Amino acid sequence: MAKPQLVCPAGSLAALKAAVDNGADDVYLGFRNDTNARNFAGLNFDDKAVAEGIRYAHQRGRKVLVAINTYAQAGRFADWTASVDKAAELGVDAVIIADPAVLDYATKTHPQLRRHLSVQASATSYEAINFCRDKFGIQRAVLPRVLTLAQVENVIRHTEVEIEVFGFGSLCVMNEGRCWLSSYATGESPNTVGACSPAKYVQWEKKPSEMDVRLNDILIDRYGNDEKAGYPTICKGRFDVAGETYYAMEEPASLNVLEMLPEIIRIGVAAIKVEGRQRSPTYVAQVTRNLRQAIDAAAAAPGGFAVNPAWMAELGKVAEGSQITLGAYNRPWR
Amino acid sequence: MIDSSRIPKIPAFTLPALIARIGTRLPQWPHSMNLALALNAAKRMGVLHDDTLSEIEGKRFRVTVLDTGMVADFSYRAGAFRPLWNTGGKPDLQFAAPLSAYLQMVSRQEDPDTLFFNRTLSIEGDTELGLRVKNMLDALEWPAMSWQGLKPTFLSRG
Numbered sequence: 001m002a003k004p005q006l007v008c009p010a011g012s013l014a015a016l017k018a019a020v021d022n023g024a025d026d027v028y029l030g031f032r033n034d035t036n037a038r039n040f041a042g043l044n045f046d047d048k049a050v051a052e053g054i055r056y057a058h059q060r061g062r063k064v065l066v067a068i069n070t071y072a073q074a075g076r077f078a079d080w081t082a083s084v085d086k087a088a089e090l091g092v093d094a095v096i097i098a099d100p101a102v103l104d105y106a107t108k109t110h111p112q113l114r115r116h117l118s119v120q121a122s123a124t125s126y127e128a129i130n131f132c133r134d135k136f137g138i139q140r141a142v143l144p145r146v147l148t149l150a151q152v153e154n155v156i157r158h159t160e161v162e163i164e165v166f167g168f169g170s171l172c173v174m175n176e177g178r179c180w181l182s183s184y185a186t187g188e189s190p191n192t193v194g195a196c197s198p199a200k201y202v203q204w205e206k207k208p209s210e211m212d213v214r215l216n217d218i219l220i221d222r223y224g225n226d227e228k229a230g231y232p233t234i235c236k237g238r239f240d241v242a243g244e245t246y247y248a249m250e251e252p253a254s255l256n257v258l259e260m261l262p263e264i265i266r267i268g269v270a271a272i273k274v275e276g277r278q279r280s281p282t283y284v285a286q287v288t289r290n291l292r293q294a295i296d297a298a299a300a301a302p303g304g305f306a307v308n309p310a311w312m313a314e315l316g317k318v319a320e321g322s323q324i325t326l327g328a329y330n331r332p333w334r
Numbered sequence: 335m336i337d338s339s340r341i342p343k344i345p346a347f348t349l350p351a352l353i354a355r356i357g358t359r360l361p362q363w364p365h366s367m368n369l370a371l372a373l374n375a376a377k378r379m380g381v382l383h384d385d386t387l388s389e390i391e392g393k394r395f396r397v398t399v400l401d402t403g404m405v406a407d408f409s410y411r412a413g414a415f416r417p418l419w420n421t422g423g424k425p426d427l428q429f430a431a432p433l434s435a436y437l438q439m440v441s442r443q444e445d446p447d448t449l450f451f452n453r454t455l456s457i458e459g460d461t462e463l464g465l466r467v468k469n470m471l472d473a474l475e476w477p478a479m480s481w482q483g484l485k486p487t488f489l490s491r492g
Contacts, residue, residue, distance in 0.1 A: 012473035041462050042386055042469030199462035206458055229451050280472040283445035318448045 003299040004264065005271040007065070007164060008288045011043040011278055016053045018281040020062050023292030027057060028065040028096060030277060035083040036067045037120060038277040039194025050090050063093035067277075069118035071099045071177075071191045081105050088113045096142070097121075098177055103136040116164070117141040120177035120190075124151075126158035133161050140164055142273060144176040149260065149329045153267040162270035167257045168287055169275020170320045171327055172196070173235040173250050181234040186216045202232045228252075230321045252321030258291075258312065260329060261298035262305045283318050290314050344443055346454070347434045349401040357403020365406040366417035369397060373408070373415040376474075386470040393463060394418060398430040427459040427467065439471075446472070 008024035010016035019027045030036025032044045045053065054064045066087040072080040080102045087095050088110040095113060097103045098120035106115055117123055117132050119142040129141045140162040143152060156163050173179065179196070182189040186201045201216040211223045213232045220237030223229050230236045230252025239248045257264060257272070264272065272295065274287050290311040298305045316324055376382055390410045397406045407418040407425065435454045438444035446468055449455035457464045 011469065014473055014475050017475075040465055040469065042389075042466040042473070199465040202461040204456075204458055204461065206456055211453075211456075223453070225453070227453070229453060279447055280442075280445045280468075282439075282442045283447065285442070286445070318445055320451060322452055 002268075002270070004269050004295060005164075006167075006288065006291055006295055007271050007273040008284060009169075009274055009277040009279070010045075010053070010284065011038065011040075012281065013045070013049045013053055013056075015277075015279075015281040015284045016064075017056055018285040019288050020057050020060055022285050022288035024062060024288050026063045026065055026093070026271070027053070028067050028273075028277070029053065030067045030069075031083055031086065033079065033083070034073075034192075034194035035070055035080050037069050037190040037194055037196075038067075039070075040278055041199060043278060047086070047090065050092070054091055065094045065096055065116065066092045067096045067118065068102060069096055069098045069120045070194050071120075072102055073192065077101065081109070084110065084113075094140070100132075100136070103132070103138070107136045111137070114139055117161075118177075119144050119166070122175075122177040124155075126155045129155065129159050129161050129163075133159070140270065142166075145171060145255065146176075146328050148331055149263055149267070152269070152329075156268045163268070164271035164273050165257075165264065165269050166255055166327075167264075167272035167274060168291060168315060169254055169273075170231065171250065171253060171255050171325070172233065179235075182215075185218050185220075185234055197231070197233045204232075228321045228323075236321075251323065251325075253323040253325045254315075254319035254321075255327045256312075256315050256319065256324040257326065257329065258294050258307045258315070260326065261294055262302035265295075265299055265302060279318075286314055286318055344434060344437045344441060346432075346438070348432050351401075354401050354403040358405075360403070362405045362407070363417065363419060365404045366408050366419075369406040370408045370415040370417045373410075377415070381474050382470065383473070386466065389466055390463065390470075393427065393460075394423075394425040395467075396425040396428040398428065399433050399436065400430055401432040425459060427457070427463045429455065429457055431455040 005025040006023065007026040007028060008019035010019055010027050010029045016027050016029065030038055030044045032046055033039060057064045068080060068083045084095060084102060084106045093114060094116050095106060096116040096118045097106060098118035103115060106113060115136060115138045117138045122144050123129050123132060123141055124144050124147060132138045138161055142164040145166050152165060180189055182196045183192065186198060188198050190196050197215055203214045205212045209225060212219060213221050215232055215234065220232060220234055235249045236252045238245050241248050274291065276283055294311055316322060387410060392411055394409045408415055409418055431454055435449050439446055446455060450457060
């Protein structure tokens with residue numbers, strides 16, 4: 001059984017170095033524009049930073065992947081092809097693409113450039129993945145976080161495309177690549193501007209006994225002083241539904257697959273991804289370090305693997321809402 | 335880059351309430367001046383990027399250390415951080431946290447989002463500006479410092 005690659009996020013050069021220094025095999029990043037789904041103010045890489053990041057990673061035998069994972073907007077296709085061209089020129093190890101048109105461009109223009117199918121492509125079946133392999137020569141696919149582990153295993157059995165799954169990080173309502181909730185409130189969403197709940201629409205208001213958060217003036221949550229907060233997204237808001245106020249769509253929590261690592265390795269997952277390009281180098285270092293140790297331990301002795309409570313404690317602390325979950329992986333229903 | 339493994343682990347702590355009670359009664363201008371001086375020194379070291387600095391031009395900031403009672407008001411204008419003496423009106427962006435949280439963030443022992451989620455750090459005002467500043471601070475790469483390397487210099491002076 002091969003040991004899965006550990007794929008970690010970087011929103012800055014400092015985060016990339018933190019990932020490499022703490023044991024990431026691959027680091028993924030985005031350019032400073034809306035061709036990636038973490039297009040936040042002050043985040044991401046200019047050309048100089050990408051070049052330095054590649055140098056730093058390659059010197060240490062690690063790889064740099066570039067996410068071009070939003071859908072090209074009408075009339076602006078050239079922005080997406082320019083990002084693909086730039087990634088190829090800079091010498092990245094792979095591009096992570098969602099839009100079939102962008103994939104098609106990359107396949108025809110840069111056939112030598114390794115292509116991964118982004119989670120945003122929302123390919124949940126081996127048929128969809130094999131279609132992308134036949135048409136666009138993808139070598140890896142990132143699975144949406146909606147499948148049980150048994151379903152992931154079924155996908156792996158029916159494709160030779162490497163399968164990457166999420167191992168840690170914030171969850172959303174898992175309508176990956178198709179979510180318009182942010183647009184409902186603001187007119188902008190990951191697929192249109194590269195950001196969910198763009199910061200210019202977010203207002204945190206501290207009052208003596210509570211804190212309100214609004215998205216474009218729509219109240220999405222109210223936290224008591226002792227309550228943990230989450231990201232200001234509609235999917236994790238608490239709403240009044242038939243006279244009761246609760247998380248109507250999803251609780252703020254982070255996925256954490258530590259306890260499933262031996263199973264993930266056994267079924268042949270090629271890579272484990274960490275979410276969080278918007279987080280700090282400190283988060284990247286903490287999560288990478290703990291997952292590195294856990295994956296190494298699970299791969300060395302799958303039968304005798306036990307989750308170290310120190311890993312859980314550190315990962316639990318940085319989790320959104322300070323809560324962790326196994327997400328869809330262990331749901332009994334389909 | 336700061337090698338945080340060389341910095342002792344900073345626990346979460348809150349200073350006795352008396353300190354804040356005294357601190358809030360003391361003049362605040364030295365804090366504003368010291369913080370502006372420190373930020374200008376960081377700028378001269380080249381760790382703050384010009385493109386981000388141009389985006390915070392003219393903005394007013396307030397940093398409050400809750401358990402010391404320290405409040406520092408400053409802005410970035412015409413190429414330098416400047417203390418603000420007249421603190422009337424609402425700043426564009428306010429950070430408030432206990433001293434230990436700032437120390438943990440500066441030494442890269444805690445993640446700002448984690449401190450925000452668990453309500454230790456509060457950020458109010460222009461959220462986009464807050465995100466920009468947070469990302470600027472996250473992207474900082476301090477020049478490598480070797481305390482071992484410094485030692486002989488000091489000794490030879492002695």
